[in-house]
Amino acid sequence: MPMGHTATAEAGSEGLTVKEHRLDNGLRVVLSEDHLTPVAAVCLWYDVGSRHEVEGRTGLAHLFEHLMFQGSGQVQGNGHFELVQGAGGSLNGTTSWERTNYFETMPTHQLELALWLEADRMGSLLVALDQKNLDNQRDVVKNERRQRYDNVPYGTSFEKIFRLAYPEGHPYRHTPIGSMEDLEAASLEDAREFFRTYYAPNNAVLSVVGDIDPEQTLAWVEKYFGSIPAYDGKREPRDGGLPDVIGEQLREVVEENVPARALMAAYRLPEDGTRACDAADLALTILGGGESSRLYNRLVRRDRSAVTAGFGLLRLAGAPSMAWLDVKTSGDVEVPVIEAAVDEELARFAAEGPTAEEMERAQAQLEREWLDRLGTVSGRADELCRFAVLFGDPKLALTAVDRVLEVTADEVQEIAKARLRPDNRAVLVYEPVAGEEGADEEEEAAEATAAATEAAETTDENEESAK
Amino acid sequence: MTELATMDFHPQPQAGEARPWAFPAPERGTLDNGLTVLHCDRPGQQVVAVEVLLDAPLDAEPAGLDGVATIMTRAFSEGTDKHSAEEFAAELERCGATLDSHADHPGVRLSLEVPVSRLAKALGLLADALRAPAFADSEIERLVANRLDEIPHETASPGRRAAKELYKELFPATSRMSRPRQGTEETVASIDSAAVRAFYEKHVRPATATAVVVGDLTGVDLAALLGDTLGAWTGSPAKPRPVPSVSADDAGRVIIVDRPGAVQTQLLIGRVGADRHDRVWPAQVLGTYCLGGTLTSRLDRVLREEKGYTYGVRAFGQVLRAAPDGSGTAMLAISGSVDTPNTGPALDDLWTVLRTLAAGGLTDAERDVAVQNLVGVAPLKFETAAAVASTLADQVEQYLPDDYQSTLYRQLAATGTVEATAAAVSAFPVDRLVTVLVGDAAQIEEPVRALGIGEVTVVPAE
Numbered sequence: 001m002p003m004g005h006t007a008t009a010e011a012g013s014e015g016l017t018v019k020e021h022r023l024d025n026g027l028r029v030v031l032s033e034d035h036l037t038p039v040a041a042v043c044l045w046y047d048v049g050s051r052h053e054v055e056g057r058t059g060l061a062h063l064f065e066h067l068m069f070q071g072s073g074q075v076q077g078n079g080h081f082e083l084v085q086g087a088g089g090s091l092n093g094t095t096s097w098e099r100t101n102y103f104e105t106m107p108t109h110q111l112e113l114a115l116w117l118e119a120d121r122m123g124s125l126l127v128a129l130d131q132k133n134l135d136n137q138r139d140v141v142k143n144e145r146r147q148r149y150d151n152v153p154y155g156t157s158f159e160k161i162f163r164l165a166y167p168e169g170h171p172y173r174h175t176p177i178g179s180m181e182d183l184e185a186a187s188l189e190d191a192r193e194f195f196r197t198y199y200a201p202n203n204a205v206l207s208v209v210g211d212i213d214p215e216q217t218l219a220w221v222e223k224y225f226g227s228i229p230a231y232d233g234k235r236e237p238r239d240g241g242l243p244d245v246i247g248e249q250l251r252e253v254v255e256e257n258v259p260a261r262a263l264m265a266a267y268r269l270p271e272d273g274t275r276a277c278d279a280a281d282l283a284l285t286i287l288g289g290g291e292s293s294r295l296y297n298r299l300v301r302r303d304r305s306a307v308t309a310g311f312g313l314l315r316l317a318g319a320p321s322m323a324w325l326d327v328k329t330s331g332d333v334e335v336p337v338i339e340a341a342v343d344e345e346l347a348r349f350a351a352e353g354p355t356a357e358e359m360e361r362a363q364a365q366l367e368r369e370w371l372d373r374l375g376t377v378s379g380r381a382d383e384l385c386r387f388a389v390l391f392g393d394p395k396l397a398l399t400a401v402d403r404v405l406e407v408t409a410d411e412v413q414e415i416a417k418a419r420l421r422p423d424n425r426a427v428l429v430y431e432p433v434a435g436e437e438g439a440d441e442e443e444e445a446a447e448a449t450a451a452a453t454e455a456a457e458t459t460d461e462n463e464e465s466a467k
Numbered sequence: 468m469t470e471l472a473t474m475d476f477h478p479q480p481q482a483g484e485a486r487p488w489a490f491p492a493p494e495r496g497t498l499d500n501g502l503t504v505l506h507c508d509r510p511g512q513q514v515v516a517v518e519v520l521l522d523a524p525l526d527a528e529p530a531g532l533d534g535v536a537t538i539m540t541r542a543f544s545e546g547t548d549k550h551s552a553e554e555f556a557a558e559l560e561r562c563g564a565t566l567d568s569h570a571d572h573p574g575v576r577l578s579l580e581v582p583v584s585r586l587a588k589a590l591g592l593l594a595d596a597l598r599a600p601a602f603a604d605s606e607i608e609r610l611v612a613n614r615l616d617e618i619p620h621e622t623a624s625p626g627r628r629a630a631k632e633l634y635k636e637l638f639p640a641t642s643r644m645s646r647p648r649q650g651t652e653e654t655v656a657s658i659d660s661a662a663v664r665a666f667y668e669k670h671v672r673p674a675t676a677t678a679v680v681v682g683d684l685t686g687v688d689l690a691a692l693l694g695d696t697l698g699a700w701t702g703s704p705a706k707p708r709p710v711p712s713v714s715a716d717d718a719g720r721v722i723i724v725d726r727p728g729a730v731q732t733q734l735l736i737g738r739v740g741a742d743r744h745d746r747v748w749p750a751q752v753l754g755t756y757c758l759g760g761t762l763t764s765r766l767d768r769v770l771r772e773e774k775g776y777t778y779g780v781r782a783f784g785q786v787l788r789a790a791p792d793g794s795g796t797a798m799l800a801i802s803g804s805v806d807t808p809n810t811g812p813a814l815d816d817l818w819t820v821l822r823t824l825a826a827g828g829l830t831d832a833e834r835d836v837a838v839q840n841l842v843g844v845a846p847l848k849f850e851t852a853a854a855v856a857s858t859l860a861d862q863v864e865q866y867l868p869d870d871y872q873s874t875l876y877r878q879l880a881a882t883g884t885v886e887a888t889a890a891a892v893s894a895f896p897v898d899r900l901v902t903v904l905v906g907d908a909a910q911i912e913e914p915v916r917a918l919g920i921g922e923v924t925v926v927p928a929e
Contacts, residue, residue: 036511037850083479089847112482116477136773143731227474229473297553330613364560367563368565
């Protein structure tokens with residue numbers, strides 16, 4: 001069967017190989033074989049996220065992601081869910097600043113169905129999209145927003161910190177969930193226009209990983225996706241570039257009904273895909289990852305001034321990445337006490353750099369995280385798409401861990417010195433108001449609800465937040 | 468107005484031939500110290516999962532010391548006879564390992580995950596933790612203080628607050644299950660290192676413990692490795708503890724936990740049922756899935772996909788504690804959040820879904836899709852070592868045979884629509900459900916009273 005024209009390439013790491021291909025309509029295809037388990041993952045990344053949204057229409061990319069599960073040319077209603085689940089598969093979609101992804105993991109013998117379904121909605125979503133679906137999913141998304149942000153203590157902190165850390169007009173300043181007002185304002189024509197502009201084969205990468213026959217898989221991809229026309233009118237997002245450091249300490253105090261004081265802070269970091277970003281990852285792991293980190297040892301173990309203390313890294317490719325510090329205070333401890341200790345630890349780290357043992361620990365932790373991510377076919381499919389969409393080369397996924405292991409202690413110290421400073425952060429302080437706090441007992445394991453979320457097969461949905 | 472698509476359409480493809488897959492059968496053995504070991508080789512799974520089960524259930528906690536099992540469990544990773552607390556955490560992370568542990572009604576569970584290249588060292592640390600935990604006064608004090616700090620955060624979480632209320636309502640005050648698993652401010656404050664050590668000495672020993680090891684064990688001499696690590700742990704023999712019987716009051720009623728200003732109401736609607744030894748379990752799994760297992764199940768079809776009241780509502784069955792004779796207890800529940808103004812209408816619809824199910828039953832198509840999903844997803848669900856280890860450990864914890872999961876899949880496939888309907892209807896009878904609503908009482912109380920789903924009581928959140 002004739003198919004496309006781009007030569008295939010191979011790269012290997014830990015026995016994994018990758019084949020790349022491009023259809024005539026521009027759809028990039030990445031295939032990786034692994035026959036250990038009779039399953040195959042299909043992952044489709046569209047190069048569109050909340051950074052492409054315009055003022056007054058925040059949340060549109062994510063709302064649109066929901067609409068992708070409401071039927072298409074040959075698929076009725078909730079058919080995407082019904083057909084995949086009925087085939088013994090699982091599926092979901094997520095939206096972030098930089099991309100929207102859709103994925104199915106199938107028993108091998110049902111792979112073709114997943115490809116057919118993805119092609120159907122890429123080529124014919126608008127046949128099924130109507131006002132009723134839009135109104136319904138708008139309500140669902142508003143309830144998603146309430147459940148995950150508005151009805152949870154500290155739930156809007158992430159949103160607040162982005163608004164603080166990224167300047168007015170910056171494409172990453174609003175989070176993918178969007179605002180209630182903008183969700184309300186989204187029209188059917190907005191959704192249609194969004195689809196026409198961004199949901200084209202030449203704006204997507206499809207990866208298929210697992211127990212597959214690459215030739216057969218490529219033939220199916222060609223059959224189902226090959227006739228979908230390309231579209232060249234995509235609007236590029238506004239430039240996300242910013243100076244290396246913020247240049248001043250930004251600050252907001254939030255008085256809310258929360259159970260304890262909290263200190264959160266965002267530090268501006270290098271873009272994803274750079275060696276400096278990997279160095280920052282190591283620095284944050286040493287300072288605030290896990291229970292042997294410097295901040296945990298200082299605040300939770302020694303000073304006993306905090307209940308939790310840690311750093312997270314949100315990797316972004318089209319704008320500066322963000323380090324996210326999150327400390328919840330213990331008892332009556334005041335925020336300035338915590339802040340002084342954090343500053344002291346960061347300054348000490350910048351001055352002295354990591355010890356050899358700290359480097360070893362952090363690299364071991366990040367290595368395990370990579371093994372976890374690449375240990376499932378769906379994780380691997382997602383990473384291949386990520387590197388293809390954001391950095392132009394899926395094979396980089398297979399060597400990502402090697403790059404983290406190559407970073408030196410000097411580079412870690414250098415990035416800490418340059419970026420983890422008070423004049424490069426946005427600080428969010430929570431001060432509880434009203435109601436006497438902590439007057440009652442609790443229930444541990446709300447496993448009732450946790451299990452409900454886990455055991456439930458996927459609910460299509462959701463935006464991605466910092467790890 | 469619709470827009471014609473310009474692509475070529477093809478008919479929906481048919482499935483190919485399914486490739487065989489079976490839930491992995493573990494090998495079982497016993498170390499000289501009496502420790503039961505299950506292991507299972509999963510080629511390609513470079514991150515090995517180790518689960519350890521200890522026969523130290525919550526009902527073994529002394530009166531007034533609820534939470535001592537939790538503090539002990541946390542203290543396992545806070546220093547040994549070889550390492551201080553900080554050193555122990557550092558050594559574990561140096562292996563690239565994670566060690567999670569928690570104390571629950573059936574016992575204490577420790578879960579280690581580590582790249583196979585560093586398995587030996589991590590197993591050594593795990594063995595040290597079990598064999599010779601330091602339980603230093605200062606570390607226990609810190610864990611107690613930290614636990615006390617966590618409590619207000621849990622009270623503020625709608626899901627956790629709902630669960631606390633439901634357990635309190637369902638079970639008699641004398642039952643350990645009625646009380647928070649990790650203790651209350653009063654009981655936790657009474658815990659000290661002597662209490663932790665006493666609990667450890669009384670209930671933790673290899674003879675009543677089980678370890679499950681799963682992952683790519685190619686080239687690993689597991690017997691030697693275990694002998695040098697967990698094999699060095701010693702302790703007196705003991706019989707397994709008997710499982711106390713538990714009663715529950717599921718008379719239909721509503722408890723509103725008042726959170727003024729809440730924009731959503733957290734629902735948790737539950738009662739208790741039998742454990743997995745009961746013959747009804749497979750049919751109940753199937754029926755519960757059809758009711759509320761996924762976005763296309765009956766509840767979400769109405770509450771989410773038609774009405775938009777929620778991001779998702781789920782029905783589930785979860786074993787709280789099994790007994791060898793099948794007299795154990797499971798929680799059967801429906802859970803989710805709905806927006807405040809639609810709380811009354813959402814509950815009304817939810818009850819209508821239950822009544823419709825009881826009146827008309829499930830369809831064969833619903834049953835078929837559910838079986839295909841529940842059985843078909845097995846190879847996906849058990850791709851990682853951690854998933855396999857966790858299920859094997861659940862089986863041991865629930866006194867089930869090692870081939871239980873495979874048997875369950877066969878039973879699910881053989882369960883008919885009528886049985887699944889009967890099981891779902893008797894699992895969720897409309898007049899025997901305790902409804903907990905965490906939300907703004909001023910706005911939801913009247914509409915909920917008007918539904919007539921049971922007597923309504925309002926309690927403060929704190």
